[in-house]
Amino acid sequence: MFEHENDTIAAICTGAGGAVGIIRISGPRALNAVRAVWRGRRMPGPDCPRVLLYGRIVSGAETGAGEPSLAVFMPGPHSFTGEDVAEIHCHGGSFAARRALRLVLRAGARLAQNGEFTRRAFLNGKLDLTQAEGVLDLINAGSERAGLLAERRLNGAVGSVVREIRAEIVHLLSECESRLDFSEEDLDWMPPDTLRGRIESLRGQAEKLALTARAGALIRDGVSLVIAGPPNAGKSSLLNRMLGYDRAIVTPVPGTTRDTLEESVSVGGISFRVTDTAGLREAGEADPIEAMGMARSQQSLGSADIVLWLLDASAPAESFPAQFEAMGRAKSSVRGKFIPCWNKMDGAALASDRLDRAYAPEKQVEDNAPEKQFVFEHISARTGDGLDTLFRRLEATAWEGLPPAAQSGDAVVSERHAALLEQAAVHLGAARDCVRAESWELAGSSLRTAAELTGCITGETATPDVLDEIFSRFCIGK
Numbered sequence: 001m002f003e004h005e006n007d008t009i010a011a012i013c014t015g016a017g018g019a020v021g022i023i024r025i026s027g028p029r030a031l032n033a034v035r036a037v038w039r040g041r042r043m044p045g046p047d048c049p050r051v052l053l054y055g056r057i058v059s060g061a062e063t064g065a066g067e068p069s070l071a072v073f074m075p076g077p078h079s080f081t082g083e084d085v086a087e088i089h090c091h092g093g094s095f096a097a098r099r100a101l102r103l104v105l106r107a108g109a110r111l112a113q114n115g116e117f118t119r120r121a122f123l124n125g126k127l128d129l130t131q132a133e134g135v136l137d138l139i140n141a142g143s144e145r146a147g148l149l150a151e152r153r154l155n156g157a158v159g160s161v162v163r164e165i166r167a168e169i170v171h172l173l174s175e176c177e178s179r180l181d182f183s184e185e186d187l188d189w190m191p192p193d194t195l196r197g198r199i200e201s202l203r204g205q206a207e208k209l210a211l212t213a214r215a216g217a218l219i220r221d222g223v224s225l226v227i228a229g230p231p232n233a234g235k236s237s238l239l240n241r242m243l244g245y246d247r248a249i250v251t252p253v254p255g256t257t258r259d260t261l262e263e264s265v266s267v268g269g270i271s272f273r274v275t276d277t278a279g280l281r282e283a284g285e286a287d288p289i290e291a292m293g294m295a296r297s298q299q300s301l302g303s304a305d306i307v308l309w310l311l312d313a314s315a316p317a318e319s320f321p322a323q324f325e326a327m328g329r330a331k332s333s334v335r336g337k338f339i340p341c342w343n344k345m346d347g348a349a350l351a352s353d354r355l356d357r358a359y360a361p362e363k364q365v366e367d368n369a370p371e372k373q374f375v376f377e378h379i380s381a382r383t384g385d386g387l388d389t390l391f392r393r394l395e396a397t398a399w400e401g402l403p404p405a406a407q408s409g410d411a412v413v414s415e416r417h418a419a420l421l422e423q424a425a426v427h428l429g430a431a432r433d434c435v436r437a438e439s440w441e442l443a444g445s446s447l448r449t450a451a452e453l454t455g456c457i458t459g460e461t462a463t464p465d466v467l468d469e470i471f472s473r474f475c476i477g478k
Contacts, residue, residue: 010109025086025087026079026120033108054069069090069091072086076124112477118471128163129459131156143269152411192435203432210422210425215412219269221271224306225274225275230311237343238343239263241387268391268394302334341376427446
């Protein structure tokens with residue numbers, strides 16, 4: 001738990017190696033601290049708030065030499081933390097910012113703990129807990145869609161919805177408790193059927209909102225995509241094409257890729273963690289090193305969200321049954337979603353015609369044959385043909401099974417929120433049943449618990465332990 005939450009804290013709030021380093025100071029002595037280490041023709045203070053002033057960082061009484069820098073003072077409560085806040089903007093790199101921070105700490109501030117600036121913003125009512133978590137999500141965003149989701153949370157999209165649900169729960173709680181406190185009075189209570197219906201509506205809202213956590217995890221954490229298939233099917237070429245540069249070594253020699261190789265690429269605003277794997281073939285055909293790579297490929301297949309299995313359309317048509325058989329064996333070890341894809345459609349004349357002739361209708365293909373079990377994509381990793389269609393399918397597959405409302409991203413909750421909402425839904429269901437039996441005391445108890453659970457989402461009823469766990473995940477300076 002944070003201690004001395006009313007003292008003055010300071011930290012470097014920019015990443016190492018940038019062009020500018022910013023030292024942020026927050027607390028009652030923020031102005032004194034910045035004035036102790038900075039000099040300029042105009043000094044930061046209440047007479048010129050929120051104005052960047054030019055001057056130099058100095059130590060003690062020195063007024064001559066010093067690093068050119070900027071300083072700004074933002075008096076509370078109109079600041080990020082709600083307290084007096086000052087900042088020094090100095091040269092980037094590690095030395096200049098660390099030296100400026102040392103001077104500020106020597107002037108009476110203490111080093112901030114992880115997430116302490118954002119925690120103070122929460123404690124001072126500048127942010128609710130969902131918005132504070134949005135700050136962390138924005139810092140960690142790995143794709144445009146993840147950034148937009150974090151911005152919506154930071155702007156209160158989740159908090160406002162949860163507060164509306166909680167306000168209605170509290171209103172219905174007062175309805176139940178008034179029946180206990182004024183049981184002899186003829187008050188204008190709502191009919192039990194109406195009360196039960198409103199509780200059931202809230203239960204449905206809580207469950208529906210909890211379901212959006214899956215979409216949040218997809219957007220925030222991304223999707224693991226494994227490119228697999230036989231040797232020389234073009235897996236590394238496809239990875240290079242997706243990245244837009246040559247990351248993997250590509251040669252005509254089967255078995256060139258000996259180990260898994262992972263990179264990230266954004267498709268449709270979703271971050272895909274793409275793993276290029278060693279080609280899979282019969283163990284007797286591989287040398288010991290290649291066999292180790294194949295073993296890792298098999299492990300990747302089992303843990304992937306999506307497996308993209310490449311087949312070689314340029315190979316002799318006689319090889320197609322063997323390719324299908326290998327694909328069927330691999331599919332049995334895949335837990336995630338599976339997309340088969342013909343690659344090298346440019347590698348032989350009339351490749352699509354060759355595929356059609358290989359499994360023409362007149363050959364009376366069995367209903368359980370691979371080409372009837374799967375919908376194949378057709379691409380050329382070399383030319384890029386068909387990739388747009390493949391990317392659209394990858395995006396659609398990633399979203400598959402998620403409710404349409406979750407995809408819009410208006411109010412998408414986190415796993416923590418979802419767990420609390422699911423618990424609240426259980427208690428709302430219990431309250432609904434108690435109202436049916438006109439057991440008002442038990443109904444009130446269940447509603448009160450549901451109100452506490454939803455309040456924990458926004459921070460209204462969160463315990464210090466919950467706050468410690470959340471803010472400990474922040475970096476120092478945020």
